[in-house]
Amino acid sequence: MTYATLIFAPIALAFVGYALFSQRGNVVRGIALTTFALQFIVAIGLYNQLPATGYLDLGAFLSVDAFHFALSLRVDTLSVVMLLLSTMLLILVTLSSWTMEKSAAYFSLLIGFSGAIMGVFMTTNLLWFFIFWELTLLPMFFLVGIWGGEQRVYAAIKFFLYTHVASMLLLLALFLIYKQTGVWDVTLIKEAAIATPALVWWLLFIGFAVKMPLFPFHTWLPDAHVQAPAPVSALLAGVLLKMGAYGLIRFVIELMPEVSREHALYMLTLGLLTAFFAGLLAIYEQHLKKMVAYSSISHMGLVMVALSTVTVEGLSAALFEMVGHAFIISPLFLIAGMIYHQTGSYQMRDMGGMMQKAPYLSAIFVLAGMAALGMPATMGFVGELTVYLSAIAHYGAWVAIIALLSMLSAGYLIWSMRRVIYGELSPLMRNSQFVIHRIEFAALVVFGLLIVLFGVYPQPIFDAANHSFAYFGGRS
Amino acid sequence: MSPFALVFGTALLSPLISHTRWLKGLSLLILAIAGFNLSLGEGIGLTYFAQTDAIRFFEGIILIVAAAIVLHFDHDDHGTLTQLLLIVAASMALLESSTLLSFVITFEAMSIISFVLVSNIKDSKQAEGAIKLFFTGATATGIILFGLALFTLSGHSIDTALGNDYDAFSLIALSLIFIGILYKLTIFPMHAWAADSYAQVSHSNAAILSALMKTVVAVATFHLFSPVLAQLSMPSIYGLATLAVITMTLGNMLALYQRNIARMLAYSSIAHAGYMLIPFAAIASQFAHIGLLYLAVAYLFMQTAVFLILARLYQDDGIETLADLKGLAQRNPLYALLFSVQLLSLAGIPLLAGFMSKAVAFYAGVDAGLWLFVLIALLNSALSVGYYAWIIKQLYFDAPTKDRPLVSRLGFVLGELILVAGTLYFGVVAIDVFKVIGGN
Numbered sequence: 051m052t053y054a055t056l057i058f059a060p061i062a063l064a065f066v067g068y069a070l071f072s073q074r075g076n077v078v079r080g081i082a083l084t085t086f087a088l089q090f091i092v093a094i095g096l097y098n099q100l101p102a103t104g105y106l107d108l109g110a111f112l113s114v115d116a117f118h119f120a121l122s123l124r125v126d127t128l129s130v131v132m133l134l135l136s137t138m139l140l141i142l143v144t145l146s147s148w149t150m151e152k153s154a155a156y157f158s159l160l161i162g163f164s165g166a167i168m169g170v171f172m173t174t175n176l177l178w179f180f181i182f183w184e185l186t187l188l189p190m191f192f193l194v195g196i197w198g199g200e201q202r203v204y205a206a207i208k209f210f211l212y213t214h215v216a217s218m219l220l221l222l223a224l225f226l227i228y229k230q231t232g233v234w235d236v237t238l239i240k241e242a243a244i245a246t247p248a249l250v251w252w253l254l255f256i257g258f259a260v261k262m263p264l265f266p267f268h269t270w271l272p273d274a275h276v277q278a279p280a281p282v283s284a285l286l287a288g289v290l291l292k293m294g295a296y297g298l299i300r301f302v303i304e305l306m307p308e309v310s311r312e313h314a315l316y317m318l319t320l321g322l323l324t325a326f327f328a329g330l331l332a333i334y335e336q337h338l339k340k341m342v343a344y345s346s347i348s349h350m351g352l353v354m355v356a357l358s359t360v361t362v363e364g365l366s367a368a369l370f371e372m373v374g375h376a377f378i379i380s381p382l383f384l385i386a387g388m389i390y391h392q393t394g395s396y397q398m399r400d401m402g403g404m405m406q407k408a409p410y411l412s413a414i415f416v417l418a419g420m421a422a423l424g425m426p427a428t429m430g431f432v433g434e435l436t437v438y439l440s441a442i443a444h445y446g447a448w449v450a451i452i453a454l455l456s457m458l459s460a461g462y463l464i465w466s467m468r469r470v471i472y473g474e475l476s477p478l479m480r481n482s483q484f485v486i487h488r489i490e491f492a493a494l495v496v497f498g499l500l501i502v503l504f505g506v507y508p509q510p511i512f513d514a515a516n517h518s519f520a521y522f523g524g525r526s
Numbered sequence: 527m528s529p530f531a532l533v534f535g536t537a538l539l540s541p542l543i544s545h546t547r548w549l550k551g552l553s554l555l556i557l558a559i560a561g562f563n564l565s566l567g568e569g570i571g572l573t574y575f576a577q578t579d580a581i582r583f584f585e586g587i588i589l590i591v592a593a594a595i596v597l598h599f600d601h602d603d604h605g606t607l608t609q610l611l612l613i614v615a616a617s618m619a620l621l622e623s624s625t626l627l628s629f630v631i632t633f634e635a636m637s638i639i640s641f642v643l644v645s646n647i648k649d650s651k652q653a654e655g656a657i658k659l660f661f662t663g664a665t666a667t668g669i670i671l672f673g674l675a676l677f678t679l680s681g682h683s684i685d686t687a688l689g690n691d692y693d694a695f696s697l698i699a700l701s702l703i704f705i706g707i708l709y710k711l712t713i714f715p716m717h718a719w720a721a722d723s724y725a726q727v728s729h730s731n732a733a734i735l736s737a738l739m740k741t742v743v744a745v746a747t748f749h750l751f752s753p754v755l756a757q758l759s760m761p762s763i764y765g766l767a768t769l770a771v772i773t774m775t776l777g778n779m780l781a782l783y784q785r786n787i788a789r790m791l792a793y794s795s796i797a798h799a800g801y802m803l804i805p806f807a808a809i810a811s812q813f814a815h816i817g818l819l820y821l822a823v824a825y826l827f828m829q830t831a832v833f834l835i836l837a838r839l840y841q842d843d844g845i846e847t848l849a850d851l852k853g854l855a856q857r858n859p860l861y862a863l864l865f866s867v868q869l870l871s872l873a874g875i876p877l878l879a880g881f882m883s884k885a886v887a888f889y890a891g892v893d894a895g896l897w898l899f900v901l902i903a904l905l906n907s908a909l910s911v912g913y914y915a916w917i918i919k920q921l922y923f924d925a926p927t928k929d930r931p932l933v934s935r936l937g938f939v940l941g942e943l944i945l946v947a948g949t950l951y952f953g954v955v956a957i958d959v960f961k962v963i964g965g966n
Contacts, residue, residue, distance in 0.1 A: 061877070112954065112957065116960050117956070117960060181876035184875060187875075188875060195922065203923050206919075206923070207916070210915055211908070211911055211915070214908045215905060217908070218907070218908045219901075221885075222900065225889050225897070226897065229893055
């Protein structure tokens with residue numbers, strides 16, 4: 051078996067599975083779970099094979115020598131961590147969508163998505179990276195457009211167009227890099243060989259910033275996240291936004307550390323603006339899911355702040371915060387979706403007293419919410435602390451103002467808990483049943499356990515981060 | 527026997543068996559044999575004609591696409607089938623033309639066959655489309671012949687291959703010929719006829735006109751004119767690139783406003799003509815030739831496929847506007863899937879030929895130093911998602927307005943499967959196109 055199979059087999063399987071079992075969603079769901087589990091196992095296998103430094107070469111396929119173009123698969127610790135994270139999320143998202151309607155098509159799209167996402171994190175060839183990067187849009191477009199809420203068509207097309215247009219800047223940057231260096235493989239490019247570094251840097255940066263998303267390019271996200279069905283929102287936040295951050299690390303900061311240092315203040319400013327702006331919007335928001343979406347943007351702003359330091363500490367903090375963000379925001383989205391499913395409303399003013407109707411669900415919501423605002427013994431605390439520390443170590447004490455952000459997030463999260471979970475039982479909540487399938491609930495419990503596990507014992511992620519970025523300081 | 531002679535001979539003799547049911551099968555057989563002979567390296571083999579690897583490869587693609595079109599035809603469509611075979615033969619001759627003389631003659635032959643093709647008029651709308659095609663075709667012919675006359679006046683012979691050392695006067699003459707050809711390529715400001723013609727003639731004819739003929743003319747022109755293009759000064763190159771971006775922007779903008787699917791695809795065809803002009807402007811790059819060939823191959827598969835699907839939908843269900851498409855995915859999932867894949871390919875979504883071809887062609891532009899033009903082209907390509915995704919929205923996101931399921935037709939589905947296989951194959955495997963240009 052070649053490693054290219056990991057990418058193309060799921061894409062083919064998506065079509066075959068749907069063609070054979072279009073009326074039997076349970077079978078496709080089983081295929082999906084098996085596929086993701088296999089991918090997860092392969093990713094663990096890759097993790098154990100990683101060399102002490104540098105990349106593990108998995109072969110090159112479909113070579114076009116005249117164009118220096120080949121599907122070269124190389125992974126390092128960073129890519130394997132992203133693979134592990136994505137496949138784990140895909141499994142949990144599948145469990146969370148256990149009772150999804152039109153399930154054959156839904157799970158086929160997830161299977162196809164998993165192939166594209168493997169490609170994104172495994173290839174080091176710039177053009178193939180772009181191919182998979184864009185390919186992830188398609189399943190998301192259909193997932194939002196078919197299973198989404200009332201404004202789903204608007205949200206799906208806006209999401210598709212917005213991110214696709216931004217990707218074109220990315221593609222132009224990749225063209226310029228190849229023109230100036232003569233190679234498509236990111237591991238072979240020397241920063242000094244890029245003749246117009248500032249132009250390339252900005253094109254790349256904007257291309258990735260839209261996906262992340264950074265202020266002022268974030269406007270596609272609230273629509274897409276709110277209209278998408280809850281498991282897909284979790285996937286968008288947990289995988290798609292991570293692609294943006296991964297792209298920034300691999301193709302901007304690792305590729306051009308010097309130019310990135312020169313532009314550090316732009317990155318810092320945008321990161322801070324994103325974090326604060328989204329935090330303020332979250333406070334203002336009455337719509338539960340939109341509040342979670344803005345909280346998600348705000349946390350990605352923190353990731354950007356950590357990345358802007360261009361140091362090993364900053365990159366490690368960013369990686370931890372990325373993983374933490376995936377595990378924290380996903381259950382919040384899922385629970386928001388469940389509440390909507392039961393009550394038919396996202397408006398926090400109509401809610402209250404959920405603790406009396408669904409105590410376990412409420413407990414997980416509180417746990418994830420507390421993690422999002424950085425409570426000790428959760429992933430959120432470790433993530434935010436390391437981000438703050440790396441930023442203060444690099445920029446000086448004045449950056450400590452970002453600690454205000456914790457207050458801001460405490461503001462919107464605690465207030466939303468007050469309005470949704472505690473307080474008097476509202477009529478809306480009283481008339482709802484809160485019947486939740488036990489497998490969907492189990493997925494939430496797993497999220498809760500992961501949040502606490504890595505909050506108490508963050509070492510595995512930092513080990514991986516040290517391993518990923520060990521050579522970073524030395525090379526630049 | 528040369529593939530050209532085979533196809534041409536069959537077309538001439540086809541009236542003899544046109545009253546039987548055998549013509550469709552015979553055509554497929556002949557196309558297969560022609561493809562086999564082509565793979566042995568047989569060209570026309572006459573003076574003024576020459577075959578290169580790239581041309582042979584493209585002729586092979588034409589035979590495959592022609593087979594898909596034949597499969598789509600009903601058994602009583604004999605007139606159109608004969609015209610198709612004639613056009614395939616003319617395409618081969620045009621592609622292999624190595625001199626200005628043979629180029630102009632075969633170009634004219636192809637135009638005249640296209641006039642005959644659209645003259646099978648069933649209503650006044652089709653008549654309007656056919657007349658527009660005819661008048662602009664005649665105008666183009668006039669301009670080309672005038673250019674040819676000027677070219678001979680400047681003392682050059684027209685029965686040798688074009689060189690690269692022309693004086694200003696002969697360059698003007700050649701430019702006139704080139705402008706005449708741009709009519710057929712639907713480049714701004716010679717594009718206006720195309721939207722009406724493609725939308726108004728029958729959809730299967732539109733597939734032949736907008737996909738097959740356009741790509742053949744583009745590849746043949748590039749083949750013949752590349753020495754002259756290489757001689758152009760930088761301002762002329764910028765002029766060409768400007769025409770390219772105006773054409774694609776105009777095509778895409780107007781496509782956004784269409785309610786009629788055929789008209790939308792017609793404007794999208796104009797936009798694609800703009801993309802195809804980028805490699806012409808990027809002649810300084812070693813990838814220009816590959817880029818154009820790749821664009822042509824990809825476009826041939828996708829554009830033929832979408833117009834054939836439209837023809838089938840119109841014939842079986844009277845579908846004309848976007849609103850008629852609503853919920854097609856529930857009425858016939860296979861048609862909806864085939865349609866969507868080709869539309870996404872036209873929109874330049876990866877793992878499909880549309881993306882890979884644009885990537886190579888636009889890279890050629892960057893390579894030749896035209897990166898600002900390429901940026902506009904890329905943004906255009908991204909914006910075009912706006913209307914392609916809108917069609918897909920009708921297919922998948924909306925509820926059907928009619929309950930009657932749509933029955934799949936075997937021949938048509940086979941043809942579409944051939945075309946979608948091409949779109950997928952050339953979207954993943956780029957090596958074949960690079961191989962035929964040399965250097966790999």
